[in-house]
Amino acid sequence: MKIIVLLKRVPDTEARILINQEGTGIREDDIKFVINPYDEYAIEEGLRLKEKVGGDSKVTVVCIGSEESAELIRTALAMGADDAVHVCDPALKKPGPFTSGAILAKVLQDEGFDIVFCGKQAIDDDMAQVQAITAEILDIPQVNVAVVFEISDDHSSAVLNRRIEGGDERVETKLPVIISCEKGLNEPRYASLPGIMKAKKKEIRKKTLADLGFDSAPGGGRSEILKWFPLPKGGECKMVEAEEIKDAAAELVKLLREEAKVL
Amino acid sequence: MFQKGDRMTVQGMILLIVFATVLIAFGFILRLLVRLLMVGKPENRFDRWVERVNSVVVFVGAQARVLTQLAGLGHFIIFWGFIFITLGTMEHILGMIIPGFGFEVIIGRTADGILSLLLDIFGLLVIVAIIISLVRRFFFNPVRLRIDDPKAKREAVLILGLISVLILLMYGIRGTEILMKPGHIPVAHAPVSHYVSGLMNGWDMNLSMANMIFAWIHHLIVFFFLIYVPFSKHIHILGAIPNVFFRNLGSAGTLSRMDFEDESAEKFGISEIGEFTWKQLLDLYACTECGRCQAVCPAFLTDKPLSPYRVIHRLRGHLMSERERLLSKGDGSGASDAPQIVPDTTTEDEIWACTTCGACMQECPPFIEHVQKFVDLRRYLVLTESRFPAEMQPVFKNMEVNYNPWALGYSTRADWALDIDLPIAADKGSFDILFWVGCSGSFDSRGQRIARAMAELLRRAGVDFAILGVEEKCCGETARRMGNEYLAQMLIESNIETLRKYKFERIVTICPHGYNSLKVEYPQFGFEAKVIHHSELLLELVKSGKLEAPSYEGLNGVYHDSCYLGRYNGILDEPRDLLRSVTGLRLMEFDRRGKKSFCCGAGGGRMWMEETLGRRINEDRVDESLSKGAEKIFTACPFCVTMFEDGLKARERDDVEVLDIAEIMLGNQAAEP
Numbered sequence: 001m002k003i004i005v006l007l008k009r010v011p012d013t014e015a016r017i018l019i020n021q022e023g024t025g026i027r028e029d030d031i032k033f034v035i036n037p038y039d040e041y042a043i044e045e046g047l048r049l050k051e052k053v054g055g056d057s058k059v060t061v062v063c064i065g066s067e068e069s070a071e072l073i074r075t076a077l078a079m080g081a082d083d084a085v086h087v088c089d090p091a092l093k094k095p096g097p098f099t100s101g102a103i104l105a106k107v108l109q110d111e112g113f114d115i116v117f118c119g120k121q122a123i124d125d126d127m128a129q130v131q132a133i134t135a136e137i138l139d140i141p142q143v144n145v146a147v148v149f150e151i152s153d154d155h156s157s158a159v160l161n162r163r164i165e166g167g168d169e170r171v172e173t174k175l176p177v178i179i180s181c182e183k184g185l186n187e188p189r190y191a192s193l194p195g196i197m198k199a200k201k202k203e204i205r206k207k208t209l210a211d212l213g214f215d216s217a218p219g220g221g222r223s224e225i226l227k228w229f230p231l232p233k234g235g236e237c238k239m240v241e242a243e244e245i246k247d248a249a250a251e252l253v254k255l256l257r258e259e260a261k262v263l
Numbered sequence: 264m265f266q267k268g269d270r271m272t273v274q275g276m277i278l279l280i281v282f283a284t285v286l287i288a289f290g291f292i293l294r295l296l297v298r299l300l301m302v303g304k305p306e307n308r309f310d311r312w313v314e315r316v317n318s319v320v321v322f323v324g325a326q327a328r329v330l331t332q333l334a335g336l337g338h339f340i341i342f343w344g345f346i347f348i349t350l351g352t353m354e355h356i357l358g359m360i361i362p363g364f365g366f367e368v369i370i371g372r373t374a375d376g377i378l379s380l381l382l383d384i385f386g387l388l389v390i391v392a393i394i395i396s397l398v399r400r401f402f403f404n405p406v407r408l409r410i411d412d413p414k415a416k417r418e419a420v421l422i423l424g425l426i427s428v429l430i431l432l433m434y435g436i437r438g439t440e441i442l443m444k445p446g447h448i449p450v451a452h453a454p455v456s457h458y459v460s461g462l463m464n465g466w467d468m469n470l471s472m473a474n475m476i477f478a479w480i481h482h483l484i485v486f487f488f489l490i491y492v493p494f495s496k497h498i499h500i501l502g503a504i505p506n507v508f509f510r511n512l513g514s515a516g517t518l519s520r521m522d523f524e525d526e527s528a529e530k531f532g533i534s535e536i537g538e539f540t541w542k543q544l545l546d547l548y549a550c551t552e553c554g555r556c557q558a559v560c561p562a563f564l565t566d567k568p569l570s571p572y573r574v575i576h577r578l579r580g581h582l583m584s585e586r587e588r589l590l591s592k593g594d595g596s597g598a599s600d601a602p603q604i605v606p607d608t609t610t611e612d613e614i615w616a617c618t619t620c621g622a623c624m625q626e627c628p629p630f631i632e633h634v635q636k637f638v639d640l641r642r643y644l645v646l647t648e649s650r651f652p653a654e655m656q657p658v659f660k661n662m663e664v665n666y667n668p669w670a671l672g673y674s675t676r677a678d679w680a681l682d683i684d685l686p687i688a689a690d691k692g693s694f695d696i697l698f699w700v701g702c703s704g705s706f707d708s709r710g711q712r713i714a715r716a717m718a719e720l721l722r723r724a725g726v727d728f729a730i731l732g733v734e735e736k737c738c739g740e741t742a743r744r745m746g747n748e749y750l751a752q753m754l755i756e757s758n759i760e761t762l763r764k765y766k767f768e769r770i771v772t773i774c775p776h777g778y779n780s781l782k783v784e785y786p787q788f789g790f791e792a793k794v795i796h797h798s799e800l801l802l803e804l805v806k807s808g809k810l811e812a813p814s815y816e817g818l819n820g821v822y823h824d825s826c827y828l829g830r831y832n833g834i835l836d837e838p839r840d841l842l843r844s845v846t847g848l849r850l851m852e853f854d855r856r857g858k859k860s861f862c863c864g865a866g867g868g869r870m871w872m873e874e875t876l877g878r879r880i881n882e883d884r885v886d887e888s889l890s891k892g893a894e895k896i897f898t899a900c901p902f903c904v905t906m907f908e909d910g911l912k913a914r915e916r917d918d919v920e921v922l923d924i925a926e927i928m929l930g931n932q933a934a935e936p
Binding site: 034 | 675
């Protein structure tokens with residue numbers, strides 16, 4: 001079985017995010033990058049499926065990203081993925097969801113696949129569109145926000161639970177399919193040291209847009225990010241202090257009128 | 264030595280044949296034991312010979328560690344009794360084989376007489392010691408002798424019983440000899456035997472026949488011993504002395520350094536018995552199951568499945584039962600069918616229960632090194648199998664990504680000091696003291712209060728210091744003790760690179776874990792610096808008059824020794840002297856204090872793990888402080904502070920405050936801005 005896992009490099013959840021001066025992105029100097037946490041569930045589910053199905057099953061990681069992404073691809077390989085495709089092209093600065101979808105669809109077609117796992121969304125821009133767009137281009141089913149995944153005995157279909165508001169929804173799908181993974185699907189493994197050592201020798205096939213047959217970034221011209229800007233600073237807490245309750249109330253009313261301007 | 268005209272008797276001939284056979288068998292057993300050791304991996308314990316010989320004199324000859332407990336006096340008597348009695352036995356056996364043989368011929372009459380006297384008196388003392396030991400074992404059931412393996416108990420009784428029988432027989436032999444050859448052994452050389460001969464005088468028996476029967480039974484029991492002992496816990500008679508000789512003369516707080524150079528390696532850490540070093544295997548021969556380790560083990564004492572000596576006991580049994588496989592394969596490791604120590608011999612629950620507090624190693628009379636073994640087994644589980652309690656994974660990931668065990672961004676490491684504007688190493692370049700804040704001081708709100716107190720004290724005393732700020736990373740101590748040597752080494756090497764950029768005289772830490780790590784583990788990676796704990800520096804500043812000790816109106820508290828400060832590094836007096844410099848502070852002491860202090864439960868990565876088995880260690884320790892009537896608990900470790908505060912919360916005692924020594928030295932001014 002050919003299993004593909006999509007991976008994205010995102011700022012660490014604990015990183016202090018600051019927008020750069022031009023509003024074109026975030027300041028990256030003091031930031032650590034990690035594998036998108038939801039993608040970790042995807043990697044783990046891909047590996048578990050491989051272990052379950054056995055035979056000549058293979059897990060391939062596909063990542064669109066800068067040179068620095070290679071380090072995180074290695075982490076996925078250390079966890080147990082077999083090889084990887086790294087789409088890395090200077091023309092791909094910040095690919096939008098249509099661009100990523102078009103590229104991924106091409107890679108998936110080239111690689112061939114039975115099942116694709118990815119995170120339900122990347123925690124950087126929270127768009128949650130790439131898996132849908134990729135599935136639409138390939139004209140295959142997609143099941144999103146999966147918390148349970150069970151493959152059928154003949155490996156031709158799968159039953160999944162999707163986490164929806166207030167409950168789970170059980171769905172059945174034919175393969176090939178794209179599945180986006182939610183927290184709770186599994187507990188991603190910690191790469192063992194032999195895994196880390198082996199990963200150093202595993203193949204990462206680097207592809208440019210030209211390698212994939214694109215002259216320029218595909219899927220453009222649909223939507224575009226204009227500007228990034230930080231949230232206005234949250235108001236500061238002010239304690240009203242007075243000897244008498246009624247003086248405090250008067251002061252509070254005054255503040256609400258004059259400073260907060262809500263009355 | 265043959266005297267003219269004497270001929271070997273038939274009896275002597277038979278004894279010679281039996282004795283020679285037993286000696287040859289014993290020789291084979293020794294060879295087996297040595298060959299099993301050689302299966303182990305190399306470890307250099309062949310340096311510092313003078314100190315090693317000295318160790319044997321002090322810890323074997325004078326039984327210095329054995330005698331730290333009253334029960335040890337019994338061992339002291341049995342040990343020396345055994346030496347004298349063995350000499351006497353040898354003399355007797357050789358005398359039966361070689362007519363006319365006696366030590367008298369070799370060492371002279373006076374020395375022989377003294378030996379005879381020692382033998383005579385020690386025999387009696389040994390019997391008394393054994394009776395007391397048996398009574399103690401069976402009627403008082405001391406904590407340290409509780410073992411879950413009934414075979415171990417039977418073994419102890421068998422050996423002690425046989426030793427008693429041997430001594431009674433010895434008196435029988437000597438008593439009959441005195442009767443047969445009056446005047447041959449003077450009363451002064453054998454008062455007890457003379458007394459026994461007096462008792463036997465009225466008996467109706469053939470003296471020479473009785474003498475012969477006693478001698479034969481005695482010697483056969485001795486021969487049985489020679490063959491039986493190496494396969495019982497009494498193997499320590501053979502193992503303990505070399506184990507003391509080859510003991511760790513370095514810091515007990517240093518774990519072995521793993522080598523990750525070999526990228527084709529498939530396995531890291533230890534999962535099979537043959538992967539231990541020869542010294543670690545020798546440890547197994549040295550254990551007598553005295554259980555002193557168990558009686559001080561925080562895991563065992565809070566009803567967790569771990570007891571250090573039970574693990575050693577089972578490992579020795581495992582080594583013995585695997586001996587043929589180990590010896591036939593040469594190095595014995597790597598075979599796919601090889602039994603795994605975890606879970607075949609010991610359980611994951613045991614391995615993870617250890618706080619690495621080191622109390623077991625501090626107590627162990629033959630210097631067995633338990634903690635390294637537990638960490639070696641953890642290393643295998645973590646590095647090779649990636650199998651460990653689930654709550655450890657985020658800790659590892661946080662350390663990898665953000666260089667601290669908490670899930671907090673690394674770039675916020677110096678935020679605790681934003682408003683107090685501390686000197687940063689990168690700005691200063693060179694300074695006297697590098698203040699190593701550590702993860703707790705940097706990220707934990709409680710630890711930050713200690714860090715702020717320390718920074719304020721350094722300022723007050725006019726110390727030229729700096730912090731590394733965001734350049735500082737987790738020291739790696741916790742990852743290392745959790746078995747993640749790979750992560751630990753990444754952190755250590757990165758920190759060393761940072762430290763090398765700056766010029767400073769000394770490093771001061773507020774955390775005993777960072778202190779131990781920087782002081783005794785970083786040198787393994789080529790970084791040597793003068794590392795001091797804040798209790799040392801603060802005391803120095805008070806003594807030199809640079810820092811004024813504060814005064815309080817009635818501050819009563821008990822001081823808790825952190826394992827990595829007190830037991831591992833011997834910093835016992837400094838924090839106490841510092842506390843004594845404070846006016847109005849009444850210092851109380853735990854019963855378990857100093858090097859015998861009881862762990863707070865946070866060590867060895869336990870801080871980051873669930874404590875679901877047995878009682879909580881910190882709560883036991885809190886109960887101990889409450890029973891002392893302490894109004895405050897003083898300590899010098901941020902992790903101890905956390906554990907005590909959690910324990911006090913569990914006991915709903917918010918009236919008791921936990922204070923770090925730096926907070927006390929600050930006086931009543933709050934450390935908060």
